[in-house]
Amino acid sequence: MSETNPNPADTTHFGYRDVPVAEKEKLVGKVFTSVASKYDLMNDAMSFGVHRLWKRWFAATSGVRAGDAVLDLAGGTGDIAALLLPMVGASGRVVLGDINAAMLREGRDRLLNEGRVRGLAYAQVNAQALPFPDASFDAVTIAFGLRNVTDKDAALREMQRVLRVGGRALILEFSAVRDPLLKKLYDFHSFQVLPRLGSLIAGDAESYQYLAESIRKHPDQATLKAMMETAGFARVDVRNLTGGIVAIHRGYKI
Structure with missing residues (x-):
């Protein structure tokens, strides 16, 4: 008896591999459990420290004010939460959320x-x-978390649901590089340098190969903007940073 081929609707991507939808969450969890203790060090190595500037700009332009309640999803080791806490002040609160226990523990211990x-x-x-x-x-x-979510549309709908009217969703994520020369250099760094750094620093080349592939599978700027609008967000805007290596998407609940 021949095997039945899986329905494409029941599969999703894990990097460049197609995997059953039910398995992706487990596979992503394994990646981040593996890299949790070296995550910040690897971020510095793979971005030459520029990720810190991206995150500071993200927080500085977030519009978060004193007294706000903020949910930081895929909060990992706490970089964004640490930047937002002084902004919400004594009367506000930040909830650092992450699906991965090891990453959440790293963030909690650090903070x-x-x-x-x-x-x-x-x-x-x-x-x-x-x-x-x-x-x-x-x-x-x-x-830098949405690309690892299995059902991005569901996540965007949930973000919209838990927001108050007038509230905003802010997404900082790797995106589509615009300049052809920069893209060539970026691809070389992602697929030739990054896995080697992962092996050298974290002892895990495979996880960093996945991270590079996951960036390429993530929706580009226009696609993610349309997805946010479909999820119910209004006044969605996009700001590219570093030639589109990353982009900030912002949408409001009205």
Whole structure:
């Protein structure tokens, strides 16, 4: 008896591989559990430290104000939460959420060691099914995490649901490079340099190969903008950084 080929609708991408939808979350979890302890060091190595500038700009242009309640999804090791905490002030709060326990633990330990306690909470959450009531937050942020979500449309709908009217979703993510020469250099770095750095620094070339592939499979600027609009966001705008290597998408709930 011949095997039945899987229905393409039941598969999704894990890097350049097609895998059953039900397996992607487990595979992504394995990647981030593997790299959690070296995640910040590898980010510095693979971006030459530029990721810190991208994140600072992301926070600085977020519009987050004193008293706001902010949900930071895929919050990982706490970079974005650390930047947002002073902005929400004593009367606001930041919930650092991540689906991966190892990444969440790294973020919690780091922020506790830095003395960042007041106004900060932690939640192990799946972005596709958030355990928060409707209209709970003034802003939802996600930095370098949306591309790892299995059902991005579901995650965008959930982000829109938990926002208050007038609230905004802010997405910082790798995107489509515009300049052909920069793209050539970027591809060389991603597929030739990055896995070697992963092997040298984190002892895990395979996970960093996946991260490079996941960037190429992520929707480009125009596609993600349309997805946000379909999820119910209004006034969606896009700002490219570093020639489109990354982009900030912003959308409002009205």
